[in-house]
Amino acid sequence: xxxxxxxxxxxxxxxxxxxxxxxxxxxxxxxxxxxxxxxxxxxxxxxxxxxxxxxxxxxxxxxxxxxxxxxxxxxxxxxxxxxxxxxxxxxxxxxxxxxxxxxxxxxxxxxxxxxxxxxxxxxxxxxxxxxxxxxxxxxxxxxxxxxxxxxxxxxxxxxxxxxxxxxxxxxxxxxxxxxxxxxxxxxxxxxxxxxxxxxxxxxxxxxxxxxxxxxxxxxxxxxxxxxxxxxxxxxxxxxxxxxxxxxxxxxxxxxxxxxxxxxxxxxxxxxxxxxxxxxxxxxxxxxxxxxxxxxxxxxxxxx
Numbered sequence: 676x677x678x679x680x681x682x683x684x685x686x687x688x689x690x691x692x693x694x695x696x697x698x699x700x701x702x703x704x705x706x707x708x709x710x711x712x713x714x715x716x717x718x719x720x721x722x723x724x725x726x727x728x729x730x731x732x733x734x735x736x737x738x739x740x741x742x743x744x745x746x747x748x749x750x751x752x753x754x755x756x757x758x759x760x761x762x763x764x765x766x767x768x769x770x771x772x773x774x775x776x777x778x779x780x781x782x783x784x785x786x787x788x789x790x791x792x793x794x795x796x797x798x799x800x801x802x803x804x805x806x807x808x809x810x811x812x813x814x815x816x817x818x819x820x821x822x823x824x825x826x827x828x829x830x831x832x833x834x835x836x837x838x839x840x841x842x843x844x845x846x847x848x849x850x851x852x853x854x855x856x857x858x859x860x861x862x863x864x865x866x867x868x869x870x871x872x873x874x875x876x877x878x879x880x881x882x883x884x885x886x887x888x889x890x891x892x893x894x895x896x897x898x899x900x901x902x903x904x905x906x907x908x909x910x911x912x913x914x915x916x917x918x919x920x921x922x923x924x925x926x927x928x929x930x931x932x933x934x935x936x937x938x939x940x941x942x943x944x945x946x947x948x949x950x951x952x953x954x955x956x957x958x959x960x961x962x963x964x965x966x967x968x969x970x971x972x973x974x975x976x977x978x
Contacts, residue, residue: 703772712961717773720757721748721955722787726780729845731921748956754791775805778955792823813870829882837861875907900940912947
């Protein structure tokens with residue numbers, strides 16, 4: 676994207692320009708702009724412990740301070756404690772421009788997420804609000820996200836063919852029932868696509884995360900990229916699987932293979948190539964996190 680060029684969203688086949696405030700959400704967001712990741716930081720608030728699906732590659736530990744991967748954090752915060760931390764961190768780290776909720780579970784399955792967003796809107800209207808989701812209940816929650824000014828949204832979408840994605844999920848919890856196999860994959864995909872469409876219509880900047888699982892969805896990734904580009908998604912991120920849980924024996928793709936997949940997908944959608952696989956409590960620049968310092972001191976040093 677060249678300087679002064681507004682990104683556009685494709686809505687009903689037409690390219691609709693984003694307004695300047697939305698452009699800011701690209702230029703100051705380290706995940707949406709590779710240039711921004713060297714200058715601007717993000718703060719993840721770990722207020723959402725519960726999850727409504729179980730991925731075969733996901734293990735959520737709340738006290739694993741030495742791991743840098745999604746789904747882990749040092750502690751789960753209450754909304755009130757999260758706001759106290761935001762207050763102190765922003766006072767010390769002026770380069771923090773994004774406040775996000777990325778777990779450690781599924782943000783949209785936790786009421787604490789929406790209370791946190793409400794409090795953020797009241798006290799911190801300027802920082803970019805960002806949220807990550809598996810998309811299962813996104814259509815039902817999209818209006819609340821819009822109400823609380825969430826302008827950047829990441830959806831983890833591991834396939835658009837249920838025959839492939841049923842191998843990636845152990846179960847999906849829907850209306851109090853645990854769905855498995857093809858039924859789970861079909862319900863999840865239906866909700867994800869509907870939610871992504873609704874988010875794009877609201878001119879949210881949507882990023883898609885796909886976990887590359889060799890032998891399962893690796894050769895399917897270009898199909899996802901094409902579909903997401905057609906839907907008006909802003910950018911696409913590929914994350915090599917971390918061998919754990921039911922996928923403990925799967926060998927992750929090499930970085931060369933990841934680059935090859937990015938290059939293959941690039942004609943269809945913007946590529947995010949600088950992902951740092953952030954923790955649910957990440958604070959700081961990508962690759963230069965300060966959350967250990969913040970949590971170790973109780974953030975006393977931020978006063």
